[in-house]
Amino acid sequence: MVVVFALVALVVLAAFAALHRYAWLRLVRDTTRGPGLARRTGTVVMVAGPLLMVAALVAERAGAPFWLQRVLGWPGFLWMALSLYLLLALLAGEGVRPLVARLVERRARTKDTAPIPAPVPAGTAPTEPKPEPEPERETAAREEPSSSSRRLFVSRVVGGAVAAAAVGTVGYGTYGVLRGPAVKRVTVPLAKLPRSAHGFRIAVVSDIHLGPVLGRSFAQRVVDTINSTQPDLIAVVGDLVDGSVKDLGPAAAPLAQLRARHGSYFVTGNHEYFSGADQWVEEVRRLGLHPLENARTELPAFDLAGVNDLAGESEGEGPDFTRALGDRDTSRAVVLLAHQPVQVHEAVKHHVDLQLSGHTHGGQLWPGNFIAAATNPTLAGLDRYGDTQLYVSRGAGAWGPPTRVGAPSDITVIELASTQA
Known part of the structure; x- marks a missing residue:
């Protein structure tokens, strides 16, 4: 097993490199004129970026000192998103490059073949200029640097567009996360709900994913929005944090300000088990939420x-639907908090009316939505499985890069509707 993991890791690293x-x-290389400051700077960026990304991932998972996680987190995780969109933009650029090269070549050919009229003395009729023959060696020497310059120009145009597209996409996606989640409102009818x-x-x-990047100010923004x-009730359905209580306790403190008539409730997500679910429960x-x-x-x-x-199954603390639902009065409606949408299949067996989940982030970074959709029964929004309805939130924060593209963050207000009303 260890050998297989090592081989897979080597393949991934090789592909990444x-x-x-x-x-x-x-x-x-293609946008610079040989060794110089510009090429050296670009090389440093291209080497430092992936190294910082790997270092940020390792530091978070290994529980490195929190100050180090924070130092590495911003540049490392942002590079994760930036490298994705640089690659996608480069692939698109390969399709555009021949078109740009053809336009530049056509323009250069037109410019080179355009006749230049000779000055005509006053009072004399213009005569057709007679071209001077040019030695073949001199012509080739003159055309070579021109061709090289055109290739450099094309590379710079395409490369500049690629960089601008990637940086713009990541910048806008990061701004969308940092400004805080939007509020969605969804009405869900329940047959057993009393009038x-x-x-x-x-x-x-x-x-929410509080961690080295998203901290106390972000938590305060989420709490204020809620x-x-x-x-009437607040449901925090997992993946609240990426780190220990020691490091992130101050960041989570604003949760004590949550206010709802019937209280606030919490269930664990998979990320809580990376850093000690019991301590977070x-x-x-202590902050006033009710863990279920x-x-x-x-x-x-x-x-x-x-x-x-x-x-939690790896720690003997996995989901137990029988314990949570086994002896209830089935004539009453039941709403289930379960972090992962895939848990809906067990919910159906236990006649749950509505399951509230998260986990998918809606894909977070396009085209990650296609992968998330393939591994979850519902990517985001309201769906139905038998007599059980499932609502999946895209989440308020972000894991890894504080960036979302094509999957804006949200807090959802579910309004329950009685069919008897």
């Missing part, structure tokens, strides 16, 4: 249940 060499060839609970509002937030919706409880560890609580109008994330 090859892609960066390709980017260096197109963006640095008295018609219009009950649940604020659903997932995948509170502004004045929900206790921390959120394979448990259920009876609210006046419906049951609210929660199950642990699948990642």
Whole structure:
């Protein structure tokens, strides 16, 4: 098993190095006139970027000193997003390059063949200029640098467009995350919901991912947005943090300000188990949230249940649907908090009316949405499986790069509707 993992890691690293060499060839070597400051600077960037990215990933997973994680996090994780869009833009640029080269060549040919009229003395009739024969060796010497200059010009035009597209995409996607999630409102009808609970509002937030990059100010922005919706209940459905309570306790402190008439509830996501789920369960409880560890609580109008994330199975703390739902009154509606959408299949077996999930990030970075859609029953939004409805939030934050492209962050206010109303 270790040998297989090592081989896979070597293949991935080799592919990663090859892609960066390709980017260096197109963006640095082909756009510079040989060794010099510009080429040296570009080379340093192309080498330092991937090294910082790997260092940021290793530092986070290995539990390096938090100050080091923060130093490496911003440049390292941003390079992760930037390298993706540089590669995609370069591939698109390969299709555009021949067209640009043809236009430049045509323009140069037109300029070279255009006749230059000779000055004509006053009072004399113009005569056709007689071209002077030029030695073949001199012509070739004159054309060679011109051809080389045109190739350099094409490389710079395409390379500049590639860099601008990648930087612009990542910059806008990062701004979208840092300004905070938007509020979505979705109405979900439940057949078993009593008329008295018609219009009950649940604020659903997932995948905040507090860590070396997104810290206390981001948490405060999320809390303020949730509170502004004045929900009846708040559901935090996992992946709250990427780190320990020791490092991220201050960042999570604004959660104590969450306000809802029927309280705030929390279930674990897979990332909580990377840094100690038990300590975070206790921390959120201290902050005033109610952890639902394979448990259920009876609210006046419906049951609210929660199950642990699948990642807890490695620690003997996986999801237990029987414990959470086994002995309930099935005539009452039940809303289940479960981090991963794939858990809906068990929810169907236990006659859950509505499951609230996150985990997918909506793909976070296009075209990652195609991969996320292939590995999850629902990528984002409201769906139905048998008699169970599933709502998947795209999440409030971001993992790795603080960037989203094609998958804007959200906090969703689910308004429950009684079919008896």
